[in-house]
Amino acid sequence: MTSGGHGTDGVERRGLMFVLSSPSGAGKTTLSRMLIDRMPGLKMSVSATTRSMRPGEVNGKDYTFVDKATFDAMVKADELLEWATVFDNSYGTPRGPVEAALSAGQDVLFDIDWQGTQQLKQKARADVVSVFILPPSASDLEKRLHSRAQDSDEVIRKRMSRASDEMSHWAEYDYIVINHNVDDAFAEVQSILKAERLKRERQTGLVSFVRGLQGQLQG
Numbered sequence: 001m002t003s004g005g006h007g008t009d010g011v012e013r014r015g016l017m018f019v020l021s022s023p024s025g026a027g028k029t030t031l032s033r034m035l036i037d038r039m040p041g042l043k044m045s046v047s048a049t050t051r052s053m054r055p056g057e058v059n060g061k062d063y064t065f066v067d068k069a070t071f072d073a074m075v076k077a078d079e080l081l082e083w084a085t086v087f088d089n090s091y092g093t094p095r096g097p098v099e100a101a102l103s104a105g106q107d108v109l110f111d112i113d114w115q116g117t118q119q120l121k122q123k124a125r126a127d128v129v130s131v132f133i134l135p136p137s138a139s140d141l142e143k144r145l146h147s148r149a150q151d152s153d154e155v156i157r158k159r160m161s162r163a164s165d166e167m168s169h170w171a172e173y174d175y176i177v178i179n180h181n182v183d184d185a186f187a188e189v190q191s192i193l194k195a196e197r198l199k200r201e202r203q204t205g206l207v208s209f210v211r212g213l214q215g216q217l218q219g
């Protein structure tokens with residue numbers, strides 16, 4: 001998957017797929033929102049899910065909330081770039097908006113689990129940059145799930161018991177960030193994205209840019 005966009009310095013560059021994963025409650029939604037607000041050229045991939053809407057969530061913005069029959073039809077029609085079952089619900093990435101953003105030269109941010117990350121890597125390894133967010137401790141994780149105050153005690157228990165499973169995949173990720181403090185964690189995630197945007201192989205316009213510079217030097 002390639003794109004013909006331009007970096008902030010005007011050199012043409014390939015779009016990248018920036019993936020954040022973590023156990024539930026470690027802070028990936030918070031960090032994703034900060035990235036979208038503060039990093040131009042980055043677009044959120046809005047997943048489809050069969051889970052029910054939490055208070056404050058907006059259909060089409062946080063997720064596209066669908067029933068199981070609709071989700072299954074999307075899978076059948078190959079409309080999802082990847083999909084997985086998490087906490088007994090189906091989650092998947094609609095293909096169209098991702099492909100449109102990448103070909104318009106934007107980077108795409110994904111808040112998806114390890115299963116989805118593996119599927120994206122199989123499809124486009126060179127374009128995927130993956131970051132795993134860890135909580136500082138189990139008690140912080142539990143506190144955060146409670147402080148979010150959007151899930152029942154039973155749902156929180158389920159998410160805590162799945163945290164260890166999700167975390168066992170940390171070593172499959174390119175970068176690991178421990179979310180002690182939101183501002184520090186954000187600065188780290190932002191630095192990763194900024195550096196990855198500057199990778200030589202992503203700056204497809206460099207050959208002609210350098211040729212232009214050489215021409216100026218000779219002329």
Ligand SMILES: Nc1nc2c(ncn2[C@@H]2O[C@H](COP(=O)(O)OP(=O)(O)O)[C@@H](O)[C@H]2O)c(=O)[nH]1
Nearest residue numbers: 024025047083084086091092093111112113116
């Ligand atoms: N594979 C995959 N995982 C997703 C997708 N959307 C969300 N997830 C993951 O599903 C899990 C549960 O998400 P959610 O119910 O919003 O709870 P959260 O963990 O508190 O954000 C998280 O690990 C998300 O990263 C998707 O499109 N594909």
Ligand SMILES: Nc1ncnc2c1ncn2[C@@H]1O[C@H](COP(=O)(O)OP(=O)(O)O)[C@@H](O)[C@H]1O
Nearest residue numbers: 024025026027028029030144148179180181182
């Ligand atoms: N570094 C942090 N310190 C304290 N609370 C945090 C921190 N990062 C996130 N939170 C809070 O923890 C809760 C869970 O964060 P959220 O971003 O929803 O996690 P996730 O998307 O990984 O499930 C939210 O109430 C959020 O405001």
